[in-house]
Amino acid sequence: MKLIYAINDPEFFLSHRASLADNAIKSGYQVFLLSDFTHLDTSLWVDKGIQPIQVEVNRSSKSILSNLRLILSLIKIYKKYQPNIIHQITLKFYLFGTLSTFFFNNKIKIVNAVTGLGYLYTKDRISLTKMVINPLLRLIIKKKDTHFIFQNEVDLELFKKMGLLENHTLIKGSGVDHNGYQLIPEPENKKITILFTGRILKDKGVLDLIQAVKRLSPEIKKQVVLKLYGKIDPENPAHINEELLKSQLIEGLIEWKGFSKEIKTAIAESHIYCLPSYREGLPKSTIEAMAIGRPVVTTNAPGCDDTVIEEYNGFKVPPGNIEMLAKKLGLLIYNKQLRIKMGKNSRKLFEKEFTLDKVVNQNFELYEKVLKS
Numbered sequence: 001m002k003l004i005y006a007i008n009d010p011e012f013f014l015s016h017r018a019s020l021a022d023n024a025i026k027s028g029y030q031v032f033l034l035s036d037f038t039h040l041d042t043s044l045w046v047d048k049g050i051q052p053i054q055v056e057v058n059r060s061s062k063s064i065l066s067n068l069r070l071i072l073s074l075i076k077i078y079k080k081y082q083p084n085i086i087h088q089i090t091l092k093f094y095l096f097g098t099l100s101t102f103f104f105n106n107k108i109k110i111v112n113a114v115t116g117l118g119y120l121y122t123k124d125r126i127s128l129t130k131m132v133i134n135p136l137l138r139l140i141i142k143k144k145d146t147h148f149i150f151q152n153e154v155d156l157e158l159f160k161k162m163g164l165l166e167n168h169t170l171i172k173g174s175g176v177d178h179n180g181y182q183l184i185p186e187p188e189n190k191k192i193t194i195l196f197t198g199r200i201l202k203d204k205g206v207l208d209l210i211q212a213v214k215r216l217s218p219e220i221k222k223q224v225v226l227k228l229y230g231k232i233d234p235e236n237p238a239h240i241n242e243e244l245l246k247s248q249l250i251e252g253l254i255e256w257k258g259f260s261k262e263i264k265t266a267i268a269e270s271h272i273y274c275l276p277s278y279r280e281g282l283p284k285s286t287i288e289a290m291a292i293g294r295p296v297v298t299t300n301a302p303g304c305d306d307t308v309i310e311e312y313n314g315f316k317v318p319p320g321n322i323e324m325l326a327k328k329l330g331l332l333i334y335n336k337q338l339r340i341k342m343g344k345n346s347r348k349l350f351e352k353e354f355t356l357d358k359v360v361n362q363n364f365e366l367y368e369k370v371l372k373s
Helices: 010-016 018-026 064-081 091-104 128-141 153-161 206-215 242-248 263-268 284-292 322-334 336-353 356-372
Strands: 002-006 030-035 051-054 085-089 109-114 146-150 168-170 192-197 224-229 254-258 272-275 296-299 314-317
Touching (some): 002 018, 010 018, 018 030, 018 356, 064 091, 085 091, 085 356, 091 109, 109 153, 109 356, 146 153, 146 356, 153 168, 192 284, 192 322, 206 224, 206 242, 206 254, 206 322, 224 263, 242 254, 263 284, 272 284, 322 336
Parallel strands (some): 002 030, 085 109, 109 146, 192 272, 224 254
16 A cells, blocks of 8 residues: 655654654555655655655745646656555645646545645735635545545634535644653743744744733743744745844843754743744644643634633633733743643643544544545
């Protein structure tokens, strides 16, 4: 059985979907990763038993010619490899990848993972690109032997409004290994550390979080430090350039640590996790913080909303509400016992809803279902 995973960013696949590939290989699948490996050492994937397939992907391109070239490339690749299942991740792949399979008479089973609808569908943005994409989404929704995975109910309801009637499954996120992430007591640092991890984007609420920390009272600010971990993503229209970000930093209060492979350590050394995002699929970064036992302050935006039960393992605020964000952070900064209680509840919620084993099992139950259909 041949299984192709298709995704824009092969490194994202390693961090968020590698366990699916591992399980597939153990189950006897021949596993391929279709992505753009330009300037990357493919031995990282080969060593895991994954066969890389190169395709050029311009993630931010809106060019009709560029996207047509991608469709033609995918037609050639899928014709050559003749996979049993294609599991497509991210909008560009499940949109153009599914369009490319219209030429194969439904011989290939398609699984499209809607991991969040990104920039275009945040803040109800109106754009010409969105006006083109929506009819294409309605078209691929109607294709037989195409199944959709959603990470939250909001994205699912949006697709239902476009005509999706069946062939959909709700799987909450990409999962976190409950054995690899243990409950760790908060550190006994003199300063309370508020942690953000993720790409440095306006739509992740990074600037809102910075302003919220700046609005804390002088007395509280002496007790805290905000640490931002993540890389600038210039291909994303909502990116924050390095000059602007650095202009917002304050030594000892607001620090940018850049990209790090030691996020687990950063979480363990923090007291409060905060992701004030405007829209997510279901954020793995928040689940990692919950697994280690940190209280979470986030928003009631799609995806984020699913990670917090209000006043149980954290707080939710409306996206962009800086004043309320500062207030909720203040509550946790002042109250150590509340932080500890909510942190333990985060771990309980994680174990119930978001473990890697649960997510992997749900994916492979779906594979079995679509292969039998």
